[in-house]
Amino acid sequence: MIQLSKPLRSLTIAGILAASGLVTSHAAAQQQVASEVDVSWNRYYDYDEMTKIIHDLVGAYPELLTLESIGKSEQGRDMWLVTLNSPKTGDASDKPAMYIDGNVHGNEIQATETVLYSIWYLTKSYGKVDQLTELMDRVSFYFLPSQNPDGRAEWFANPNTPHSARTGQRPTDNDYDGLFDEDGPDDLDGDGHITSMWKFDPNGNYRRNELDPRIIERVPEGAVGELSRLGSEGIDNDGDGRINEDGPGGYDMNRNWASDWQPNYIQYGAGEYPFDRKETNAVAQFILKHPNIAAGQSYHNTGGMMLRGPGAHYLEGLYSRSDRAVYDKLGEAGEDLLPYYDYMVIHADLYTVHGGFVNWLAEGLGIVSFTNELWTNSRIMPDPDRDFSDKERMHWQDRMLFGQTFTDYSEYNHPVHGKVLIGGGTKYSSRVTPPFMLEEGCHRNFAFTMFHAENMPEIGFKWIGVDRLDSNLWEITIEIENTKIIPTRLSLARTKKIGLPDLLSLDGPSVLLSGTVSDRFDRSLDPVSDRPSRLLVDAGIAGESHSTFRFLVSGEAGDRVTLKYGAEKARDIEFGFILEESEIHP
């Protein structure tokens, strides 16, 4: 059934089409809600095409989107960041914000399309889809479609493997010979991809499969093979006896972040120090200037995972029971929305990561954050939960993709190894979602981040009780609730002194004492002794919960009282009332 947003329900589909002169009837007929910008979500976009889509969207939705370049990449490409905010409900920085990026690894390309899709879907939905409109009126978004523009440009423009161009493009001496990027892979067979090389070797351990010569398999025990493995396609460009040992770049910008950063000899790819890469520094400076960011999402490929920190076992203690519960609620909802994804902990379920991006967001800045590993190759199989043999995999690749992601083996006369075979999977053969399945992946992940964004803290005055204790002495008890899953402050933020405590202030009558109480019936007040009109709330307001505060004030009946609650990661609230015996439900 076609879902229509509330204001439009009375109209017929034909009426909508007639009312909207901006889209062709063809496009509108295919979409629940049309976008001003036509984007095909069954293909990939290189850096320049990505830039164009971003500009088109910003041009089409100027009231919602603002564009800035937060810096330049190593090779001088702009790092485009899109802010989505509904200005009529306030500035972006006054609202809790979700930061969403992807493609820090240049080869993990569909991360960018997933971010672009999110901007595209939200903008077209504003004013048309109630749930999303309400969300966009309450929170803001910061989108960085590609954290590694150079890696992305390199991966599309040049022959690569599914795994290469992960790095940024700063020349790096990976083999410590004093030369930089002097021996990368070479596309010897000219197919536009870096595939594999196999050497003809009478003593080799491998052979081509009899039935399908595209499969190279290990020979059984005792049998004699004909091939041995050489690795990626390439020659010894610098004549040092090694092949492809120092290609473009050669580091990992997802190991360059300040929390638990470790040097290269402990954590490969870390760089000289946190944020020594232009790209990571640009992102870090942006995020540090936006303490309203309350949720974080970074897209990668591959494996079908929603990952949270910590990245190393010795940091488990940073995740308290209550903070874990927040992640669990979001992660479990994600498993529902992304049926073939698993919610996992980086160090325990994947591998150890020092200096990872979401670790910095979560452990350094107290932002509830996930890394999603998009797509898993087994999704192309009839039963993704089962392990498949090479033969079956090839079968399904053939039946579904018609062999397009495979270059057949051909012979090549290699300068060092003589006659070799070159061929195998192209750069699109794994990690990258097959285009026909891209849109679903984008949408399901988008839905997960919307659930995450929807659960950024929203606070409100729930109940206020005013008791007159004596002619001029009043007791004001205040319940402040947070209706969402994410607390205004993670318990990590409190224990490690991250960010600023929340602040509840009472203006008007003179405040004698104030403090936190366990509930409105609690008669014992452990007052803060100093500046009682400013009650610092380091614990914040927990998710789906409320906290109770009490002020003893001296004032006349009829005095005006103003309460304000400020939190870095929630929208500040304010409420005024007149001093009189009452129960108020704001």
Place this chain on the structure above:
Amino acid sequence: MALHMKYSTLAAVGLMSVFSIGAVAQTEGYLSNLALEDAMNSLASSSKHASVSTIGSSLEGNPIQLVTLAGSADTAQSKPALLITAGLDGRYLAGTEVAVRIARQVLSDHVELLDSMTLYIVPRVNPDGAARNLDRLTMGFVGNSRSIDDDRDRITDEDSAEDINGDGLITMMRRLNSPIEDPATHLADPDDPRLNIKPDPKENQRASFTLYTEGVDNDSDGQINEDGFGSIDLDQNFMHRWPEYDTYSGKYPLSEPESNAIAQFVINNDHIVMALTLGRHDNLINQPDTKSKDNSGAAPKAIDAKDADVYKLAGELYKDATGFSSAPTEDIAGSFHAWLYAQRGIPSFAVIPWLRPESEKADVDQSDASENAEPEAEIVDSGLTPSGVGDISQETLDELMEAYVAATGEEVDESMISMITPEMVEGFAAQAGIKIRRITVADPETEVSSSDHAGKKKPKKKKLSDDAKWLTYFDEQGIDGFVDWKPFSHPTLGDVEIGGFVPLARINPPADQLDTTSEKLTDFVVELMSTRPSVSIVGPEIKQLGSGLYEVRLSLVNDGKLPTTTAYSQSKRTIRPIVVRLSTDLDQIVTGQRVGRVWGIDPNGGRSDHRWIIRSDDMSSETIEIIDPRLGNHKIKLGDTE
């Protein structure tokens, strides 16, 4: 917080002129930033071996200057270099003075050393912090000029210390009539009533006052001086064991322009083969920990045991040159010198350039042996935090907890802390190889003789506290290092006494001692330079094997007393190796690597041997290229050596 002297101050600049006739400021005779610039420029104009440049600037725009001393400007980059750095901690002004004097003395007396080694001197990494300590009333500004909301109350720098009695100094206050809400914690030491001690119940002592830094409660929050001008401590802003959640360690490593500038300078100058940092850390008198690992378990906390000999050697040289025998210790997490060792492969020495000389009188009083036996006992209240476990400092507990987490992978349950005893700490610390840092001086005499302790014997036998030694020293030397307690009527605390140690007097000597101090340090630097790694190329030797086949041998030999890079970095490959590159085509090489990598050469004749068997029609065209990021490059034509 009231006693956290490192980070408090007076912002009321307007009041300063009133006090300028008060007690002598401890910083008199020290170089202001402008005077330092002049001193640097005159160094450069006085000698062709000196040049001055700027490696960056502070938050407030003050230049961070570098003086390069070299045989000639052309060769500065191609010789191994010693980097001397001072003034990371704004309080340690003496380091800057010493660094400038070392430069002068090397130029006047040891210029020949510069033919084989370049000397880089950065005398003041933190000019903003120095200026604060020099220009204003101070309790001691550690950091740079980035303001911090120390007490996290969403108001910054709202309550700093003041010179309320107008004596030109910010000292301490004794609150004499402590109310119930603020019970007395200290009493005047019966042996010297100028000193504050904590009551010893065994001595039937009772506390009689509370201690505060001098000032008022500017923001009426009930706390005095809890949020003065606090800023980033540059010496906690580096990558090795960066204390991420410390209030003063910065938002991320190298977040500050000053720490970033000095780090970039190091990263861009691979030929720095050793480093000497003058500041608040010492790893020569107190030899560095060789046993403990950092959180990750992958790197040493201080140094790897394989490098212990290097530090022993430098330590002996240092003690010989200076006569110092004890020095305080401080946590080195996030420090500059620790990073140089752990991530740059540099033997990195840290010294506190001026220390209180051991008083002869004090030695007599202490009846011999115990004086030097227990260096830990010297450490008194040097910024250590009480932990609640006997006299064990919180810093030690933190180290232990880190070690526990590293060893077990489990987070420490905070409730465990309340159950442990000092003895348990000692046991665990011994296992983990962690040095225990105590809050108060252990008094072994008292413990041993507790059964028959008679009050009479004590004054003679009692070991002097660090504070007491300072007083003795100031008294003997006639240094105005202490302000006698004087009554004062405080606006909110009532009757107080104001007095105590003159800020920075225990960190920086009177300016007239700087020359002597610097001479000792120069002697050490000269000795240290003589230990530099010195690599010579032996060979090549070429042997004809017949039919156009040749055997080529070449060795790199280090005759210095220090390795080219630390043993730790050799094993971990933390920095760029020496590359030995043979020109011969790969298919002409029968044996040997065309491109060899040498990760470091041990000292005292340590060698790296290379051997090739090659085929060649024309040996005269073959070369061996040695690309050495630390000691310089060489290209050898094999033809020349036949």
